[in-house]
Amino acid sequence: MRHTLSVTVENEPGVLSRVAGLFSGRGFNIESLNVAPTLEEGVSHMTIITNGDEHIVEQIVKQLRKLVTVIKVVDLIEHSSVEREMVLIKVNAEDAKRAEILRIVDIFRCKVVDVSVDELSIEVTGDHGKIEALINLLGRFGIKEVARTGTVAMKRALQV
Amino acid sequence: MELTGAQIFLECLKKEGVDVVFGFPGGAVIDIYDELPNYPFKHILVRHEQGAIHAADGYARATGDVGVCLVTSGPGATNTVTGIATAYMDSIPVVIFTGQVPTPLIGNDAFQEVDIVGITRPCTKHNYLVKDIKDLAYTVRQAFYLARTGRPGPVLVDLPKDIMQQKFEFEWPEDVSLRSYSPNLTPHARQIKKVAKLIEGAERPLIYAGGGVISSGAEDELTWLAKSLNIPVTATLMGLGAFPGDDPLWLGMLGMHGTYAANMAINNADLVLAIGARFDDRVTGKVSTFAPKATLVHIDIDPTSIQKNVAVHVPLVADCKSALSALKSEMEPNLDSIDWEVAHAVWVRQVQEWSETHPLRYKKSDTDYIKPQRVVEKVYEISKGEAIVATEVGQNQMWAAQFYKFKRSKSFLSSGGLGTMGFGFPAAIGAQMAFPDKLVVNIAGDGSIQMNIQEMMTAVCNNLPVKIVILNNGYLGMVRQWQELFYNCNYSETCMDAQPDFVKLAEAYGAAGYRVTEEKDLEPILKEAFSNGKPTIIDVRVDPEENVYPMVPAGASLTEMLLV
Numbered sequence: 001m002r003h004t005l006s007v008t009v010e011n012e013p014g015v016l017s018r019v020a021g022l023f024s025g026r027g028f029n030i031e032s033l034n035v036a037p038t039l040e041e042g043v044s045h046m047t048i049i050t051n052g053d054e055h056i057v058e059q060i061v062k063q064l065r066k067l068v069t070v071i072k073v074v075d076l077i078e079h080s081s082v083e084r085e086m087v088l089i090k091v092n093a094e095d096a097k098r099a100e101i102l103r104i105v106d107i108f109r110c111k112v113v114d115v116s117v118d119e120l121s122i123e124v125t126g127d128h129g130k131i132e133a134l135i136n137l138l139g140r141f142g143i144k145e146v147a148r149t150g151t152v153a154m155k156r157a158l159q160v
Numbered sequence: 161m162e163l164t165g166a167q168i169f170l171e172c173l174k175k176e177g178v179d180v181v182f183g184f185p186g187g188a189v190i191d192i193y194d195e196l197p198n199y200p201f202k203h204i205l206v207r208h209e210q211g212a213i214h215a216a217d218g219y220a221r222a223t224g225d226v227g228v229c230l231v232t233s234g235p236g237a238t239n240t241v242t243g244i245a246t247a248y249m250d251s252i253p254v255v256i257f258t259g260q261v262p263t264p265l266i267g268n269d270a271f272q273e274v275d276i277v278g279i280t281r282p283c284t285k286h287n288y289l290v291k292d293i294k295d296l297a298y299t300v301r302q303a304f305y306l307a308r309t310g311r312p313g314p315v316l317v318d319l320p321k322d323i324m325q326q327k328f329e330f331e332w333p334e335d336v337s338l339r340s341y342s343p344n345l346t347p348h349a350r351q352i353k354k355v356a357k358l359i360e361g362a363e364r365p366l367i368y369a370g371g372g373v374i375s376s377g378a379e380d381e382l383t384w385l386a387k388s389l390n391i392p393v394t395a396t397l398m399g400l401g402a403f404p405g406d407d408p409l410w411l412g413m414l415g416m417h418g419t420y421a422a423n424m425a426i427n428n429a430d431l432v433l434a435i436g437a438r439f440d441d442r443v444t445g446k447v448s449t450f451a452p453k454a455t456l457v458h459i460d461i462d463p464t465s466i467q468k469n470v471a472v473h474v475p476l477v478a479d480c481k482s483a484l485s486a487l488k489s490e491m492e493p494n495l496d497s498i499d500w501e502v503a504h505a506v507w508v509r510q511v512q513e514w515s516e517t518h519p520l521r522y523k524k525s526d527t528d529y530i531k532p533q534r535v536v537e538k539v540y541e542i543s544k545g546e547a548i549v550a551t552e553v554g555q556n557q558m559w560a561a562q563f564y565k566f567k568r569s570k571s572f573l574s575s576g577g578l579g580t581m582g583f584g585f586p587a588a589i590g591a592q593m594a595f596p597d598k599l600v601v602n603i604a605g606d607g608s609i610q611m612n613i614q615e616m617m618t619a620v621c622n623n624l625p626v627k628i629v630i631l632n633n634g635y636l637g638m639v640r641q642w643q644e645l646f647y648n649c650n651y652s653e654t655c656m657d658a659q660p661d662f663v664k665l666a667e668a669y670g671a672a673g674y675r676v677t678e679e680k681d682l683e684p685i686l687k688e689a690f691s692n693g694k695p696t697i698i699d700v701r702v703d704p705e706e707n708v709y710p711m712v713p714a715g716a717s718l719t720e721m722l723l724v
């Protein structure tokens with residue numbers, strides 16, 4: 001099961017390696033890990049995508065909470081949340097295929113950020129499902145390169 | 161007034177009430193050593209940094225206070241890693257101060273530079289590199305606070321040399337507040353009620369106590385619970401001494417080398433109260449058959465140890481002492497409503513019968529060899545159970561755990577989680593430092609003792625009359641036992657018959673040495689050795705092929721014990 005963990009940490013040197021080291025040292029899976037400062041000084045936010053059964057994810061959450069530099073851990077699977085990832089995709093685009101690719105870009109509301117004779121570079125932002133779908137669709141044209149940011153996520157505001 | 165970093169550091173130790181530091185100097189900490197003579201605490205100069213960290217650990221285990229260790233950068237720091245991991249696995253509060261190269265050189269592969277914060281990240285509760293003298297006092301304060309609160313553990317502080325030389329105003333931070341750290345100490349009231357109900361309904365309850373009982377100081381509460389409610393008690397290696405070893409409700413240790421009674425009791429109990437224990441694989445055997453008939457209650461301060469290895473029915477995150485006090489308050493008012501003697505009479509009779517039919521025992525020697533178990537029994541008799549006993553790792557450790565009846569907590573010092581050979585002797589030195597007038601005995605194997613034997617010089621220099629009883633079997637005995645039982649007697653590299661003359665070795669250090677080869681000499685020599693006032697080695701030649709029983713083969717169920 002795929003879990004998105006939203007982790008608030010003290011922005012201190014070594015905090016990333018503490019978290020990453022916890023995963024590698026205990027044999028936990030890490031699919032993506034994203035970290036950047038928040039508006040609050042000295043505090044950073046991490047989004048960690050991991051997978052494992054309930055038991056493993058429970059351990060991961062507890063072990064993260066045990067780290068002295070970790071302020072808060074929320075497993076977003078228990079909440080309604082917004083998730084986004086940004087991906088750059090460089091895809092083969094000879095003249096014959098170009099129109100079709102551009103149509104897909106349009107449907108998916110992506111942006112073309114670089115063009116050459118036989119390639120297009122596309123920027124896409126979306127949740128996991130959208131990104132997987134796009135990569136799938138573009139796959140048959142031949143993807144030359146992908147650069148992904150990894151997912152960032154936050155809990156949705158309370159809906160009344 | 162402005163003080164140097166070194167002075168600030170030492171002022172902090174003074175404020176923390178430190179009275180002994182175990183250490184070894186070097187270039188990166190020379191400024192601290194330069195100031196050291198001006199401060200009131202004692203510094204014990206060890207002969208190897210591994211000795212310093214184990215001694216600080218032994219001091220902490222014997223006193224319950226934080227142990228302190230100070231070493232230089234690079235090799236000094238890396239020499240402590242085994243000891244840090246040892247303390248980490250057993251949740252022992254120690255603070256390790258390592259020197260570091262000056263901040264401008266960090267990351268440049270400078271002379272004696274090593275990223276000790278990186279190296280020890282997975283085996284410390286937390287660690288720090290002090291990069292600014294402004295943070296020094298607060299960091300030291302935090303380190304002690306973290307080491308001793310919540311689930312205790314080792315904390316390392318890396319001190320760059322230039323920071324020790326800079327000057328700054330010393331101000332002691334009275335309060336520590338860490339928004340990301342707040343151990344949950346008090347138990348949930350509803351859970352306590354639930355546990356009380358479960359105890360009232362149980363016919364075959366059993367207490368399984370671990371090191372957490374000792375580190376939280378919950379021995380009295382545990383004893384109250386067991387005795388008032390007539391519940392038998394077993395413990396892990398780390399829990400030995402938490403409950404009096406001569407009490408009729410005591411079953412002995414459980415697990416791989418646990419007693420028949422303890423392992424059968426776990427197998428038949430309908431309620432198991434696991435208190436400050438973590439269901440280690442050496443304890444549970446095959447997890448799927450552990451305590452198969454029981455409702456499991458687990459009290460532990462560390463949420464990560466709950467549900468980690470075994471699914472428990474009633475988890476209770478709290479300090480063991482607070483939890484047991486709460487349980488006592490909950491149950492005490494209605495104590496008379498149930499006749500607890502009667503309620504558990506059949507069960508207690510049953511477990512005691514197991515103890516009687518299958519006591520810890522060993523075959524009397526059919527040769528002239530002295531039995532190692534006999535040696536431990538003699539140490540127990542002569543010390544009247546009042547000694548602090550440290551052990552090395554291997555058969556010696558298990559025989560000490562089995563045959564010395566620990567009456568008090570903090571009197572058994574052993575590397576449980578990591579199983580570190582070479583731990584016992586320096587740990588004994590640390591304990592002797594804390595209790596100069598007590599008898600401190602290190603029960604050792606001939607293999608393990610050679611791992612930190614250099615600390616004999618430390619003991620001699622500081623007049624620490626630690627007694628080392630070597631159960632000398634000429635083998636790496638515990639490994640040989642596995643080879644015999646599970647590897648077809650292929651004794652690959654476990655024969656250690658090429659040995660130093662331990663008596664002469666002791667004498668070379670200025671300590672006393674004795675050799676015992678016949679059982680009739682055992683008692684008189686131990687008696688003499690225990691009262692000679694000197695660090696002493698007693699080299700006892702024991703049956704080379706004696707094994708530790710009972711034994712549950714790794715991965716088997718606790719009831720599948722190999723018996724004598």
Ligand SMILES: Cc1ncc(C[n+]2csc(CCOP(=O)(O)OP(=O)(O)O)c2C)c(N)n1
Pocket residue numbers: 552553554555556557579580581582604605606607608609631633635636637638639
């Ligand atoms: C540092 C370290 N290295 C290796 C081991 C593996 N080991 C566990 S018990 C043991 C044998 C110990 O032999 P000895 O000290 O002679 O004690 P005995 O078992 O004979 O009592 C060994 C090698 C260990 N526990 N620690």
